[in-house]
Amino acid sequence: MKVIFLITFPPAYHFSSSTVPAHSWKNNKGRMLGIWREDWGHILAEEVKKSYPEIAFEVWRPDYRAEKEYVHVFNDGVVHRSFPARRKITFYGLKLKWFYNSPDIIKALGKYIYPNGDYQNTICHIPVDYSFLGHSILKKYGKKLTFIHTSHLNPAILLSRANTKNPCKWLHRQLIWRRYDRYLSNIQYLALSSDRIDFFNTVTPDCRIYTFNYLWFDLSWSRNKINNEKARDLLGLPTGIKVLLSSSRIVPEKQLDKLIGSLSKLRNSNYICLISGTGEEKYINYLQSLVNSLNLADKIVFTGYLDETLFLYYCAADLFVSTSLSEGGPVSVLKALALGVPVMATDTGIAAYILKKYRVGKVLDSQNSEEWSRIIDQFLAGNEIKSLDPVVFASEYDSKNAIEKLVDAYQDSIERFIEQQDKS
Incomplete structure (x- = not known):
């Protein structure tokens, strides 16, 4: 054939x-x-x-x-x-x-x-x-x-x-x-x-x-998971705070500017948000200037494109965030689900379908960034966002x-x- x-x-x-x-x-x-x-x-x-x-x-x-x-x-x-x-x-x-x-x-x-x-x-x-x-x-x-x-x-x-x-x-x-x-x-x-x-x-x-x-999905990703503390140590990330992770192409469709805006409205500052990915330099500069203007430079970090080390960032994350306006997957959310990382993602693509099917994570209105702020604030205050059992994920997405x-x-x-x- x-x-x-x-x-x-x-x-x-x-x-x-x-x-x-x-x-x-x-x-x-x-x-x-x-x-x-x-x-x-x-x-x-x-x-x-x-x-x-x-x-x-x-x-x-x-x-x-x-x-x-x-x-x-x-x-x-x-x-x-x-x-x-x-x-x-x-x-x-x-x-x-x-x-x-x-x-x-x-x-x-x-x-x-x-x-x-x-x-x-x-x-x-x-x-x-x-x-x-x-x-x-x-x-x-x-x-x-x-x-x-x-x-x-x-x-x-x-x-x-x-x-x-x-x-x-x-x-x-x-x-x-x-x-x-x-x-x-x-x-x-x-x-x-x-x-x-x-x-x-x-x-x-x-x-x-x-x-x-x-x-x-390559399930070897989840089988090789290391614990959160070790991943943070290897990456030099601080302990005692929540690590939020977003990973995607850095393009307007991902609504990262709205994510940055929603983070600026949080009452709780006990977090760091890591954004990985690549895109046009002009757009990345715009997002960085937005971060600076909102005095969030110590809270939001653009890591650039990550290859093998991206796995460590997932392991170090307490919450994976996807704010896309439109998606087919996205694979970035599937990776988080495979590792048992809690997810909040907009109501788009198969990832949202999985979150609803198994009643895990938080499914967001893609147009309502005020809601994003509220859910993240609640998470930082100690409200649990349920993660999907990696074994369940593996059974369906092997x-x-x-x-x-x-x-x-x-x-x-x-x-x-x-x-x-x-x-x-």
Whole structure:
């Protein structure tokens, strides 16, 4: 079996500049092209190859810095291909929006399509999130190759649709959803976690849905946990105060400015808040200036990008905080749950679904930073925020079980596709 995972958007070079890619090239203008194995396609590829080394797994990606196809084979056998990408402007709702397209990717997929390509052994895995490239591929090849889709979308956003009283916004959202519905109409196979099934059963009633927790997780993270005091000692963090941790890309969507504002309103000052991650220098400088203006420089620390040491920060934390406006996961919260760290997170993504399901942590209104202050104050005053038992988390999010279900879905969908072609 061959799996082609298509990342439908180019690398975010402006966010990735402070981290080292797993592999890089120089293009004909001397600019760097990179591969980051933290992207979902590569996370999945690594997990599949661990359990199924016989599967040929490739990750394809458009890259606006590529003037030709660039190929790299990693030691685990995962093949990465970066293809030239072109920006295309088109209406998205009532607004003009830039999308990336890659005729080279579309052409390369042509080698695998029915009836003359290797369609009997190949599956293309595409996130169900709308993209111009994904839509173009499905319109051209949707009935000629097996495509399976996973959803990284926030169910709260999916279910809201055009929920607004503003007529212009309503029309804008209606047009977007009509486009998305047309995109969904080309989908035949979906692999979803349980929190997304109701929505997709409604909008894709004829689609075959495989249920499994696609936000797989390396449980060695939790098995290697060290105690809080030792972690603080190794990091040089103070004892006797509460350590709050936030870890994400540092972008406006994460609402870190609102988090900083909510911390400025706390009555209890017995804490330190550590914020890890990377982003545009201009935005990080804005957040740092906000911290300084609120006299919180001794309370809020930006650690920058952390690699292996991030694990120690999780172990040292008393509370993990996620204030994102929109999320698919996020993985940062899953890491905290796996380690048994108490979590407060906004009502977005699968993490919020888990918190509600097991009645642990605190689920926040993403728009109400006043509530965040109140909950943190209560926590600092001694009110417990219940953590999830790592054993319970492991039973549901064991990566090996998830990968077995995914590979079964790959095989079953290929067989169903071949059967359809034989009947036609």
